[in-house]
Every structure is written in structure tokens, then in C-alpha cells.
Amino acid sequence: MAHLIEHAKSGRASCRKCREKIAKDELRFGHETVFQDAVTYQWFHLKCAAQKVANDLNEALRDFAEDIPDRAELEETIAANRKKQKPTTFPxxxxxxxxxxxxxxxxxxxxxxxxxxxxxxxxxxxxxxxxxxxxxxxxxxxxxxxxxxxxxxxxxxxxxxxxxxxxxxxxxxxx
Ligand SMILES: [Zn+2]
Ligand SMILES: [Zn+2]
Missing domain, CATH: 3.30.1740.10 (Zinc finger, PARP-type)
Known part of the structure; x- marks a missing residue:
């Protein structure tokens, strides 16, 4: 299992960043999280994930073969936000x-x-x-x-x- 990008199966999940609902069939990013020994996903709009979890979205994008609307714009946002991340593990x-x-x-x-x-x-x-x-x-x-x-x-x-x-x-x- 890993982070994933998929079409929203329903319109019920809310984005972890902006708190708005993610529309059914819209592409969304699932940030894999372990909660009480079970794997769950925190969902984000792609644009919101590019700001909040740039590296993880970048990883998932590499494995995602389908076309993504505004992909170039998304990659720019990712690049801008990666720069701000502070490494936490040596070296x-x-x-x-x-x-x-x-x-x-x-x-x-x-x-x-x-x-x-x-x-x-x-x-x-x-x-x-x-x-x-x-x-x-x-x-x-x-x-x-x-x-x-x-x-x-x-x-x-x-x-x-x-x-x-x-x-x-x-x-x-x-x-
Ligand atoms: Zn959002
Ligand atoms: Zn030196």
C-alpha cells in the first residue's frame, strides 16, 4: 500500500486542507495513514495536496499513468512547496x-x-x-x-x- 491518486468514489469525503467536499469522480489524493493498526486515507484535492504534502503527492504522481488536468500547474505548486520543506532525518x-x-x-x-x-x-x-x-x-x-x-x-x-x-x-x- 502507498499513497494514491484516484477518482473519488463518492462525494462524501472532505479535503483535509480546505475542508470542502471532494466531488464524486474528481481526482483526489489519498494520504496513507495508519490509525489504530488499520490503514486509512486522508483525502485531499490534488491542488491542496500540492501545498500541504508536496513530496507525497509527487511520489504518487510518478505512479499515476492517467492524464491529469492542469498537471503542469500542479507540478509547479509541488516544486514551490518542496523547497520549503525542512528535512527531518540525518543525513x-x-x-x-x-x-x-x-x-x-x-x-x-x-x-x-x-x-x-x-x-x-x-x-x-x-x-x-x-x-x-x-x-x-x-x-x-x-x-x-x-x-x-x-x-x-x-x-x-x-x-x-x-x-x-x-x-x-x-x-x-x-x-
Ligand atoms: Zn481542498
Ligand atoms: Zn569542506
Missing amino acids: YAEFAPSGRSSCQVCGETISKGEIRIAVEREIDTGSFARSGAGYLHPQCVAEYEEAPDDLADELAKNSVSLEPDELKSVLDQLG
């Missing part, structure tokens, strides 16, 4: 939102807007250790000893704010 690649981080390997500042790889690391505060983010230039990753073996796979999965071509260029730089 991930992203465009640095500020110029305040520096690379764990070479020590150079990572400029705002430059691609950086975020990894989880222990931060020793003196009295206790906690984990936080450490940042790397993509081209410095090869010299980072704690990089996981499946780093490329992990980055591909976790880098939710990158476009596929942006992700590919990051992976190419890993060496």
Missing part, C-alpha cells in the same frame, strides 16, 4: 539557509545558498553530550571518517527540499 543535503555553518572537514565557512551535507554528530558541551547537526561540503565527505557506508542512499531518501537534478549533482560530487 541530508540542502541549500545552506545562512552562512553561519562551517565544514567539519576543511573548517571553511559554508556560504548561504551553497549545498551542504548535514550529518548527525555528538556535541560535547563539557558536562553532557547531546547530538546535533554537523555540516560538510559535498566534496569533503570522502574525508569524513564517520560518514555511513550507504550515505548516497540515505541522502537520496532524506533530502526532501532538493529537486532530482539537484540531488544528482550532489551525489556526483561525493566522489
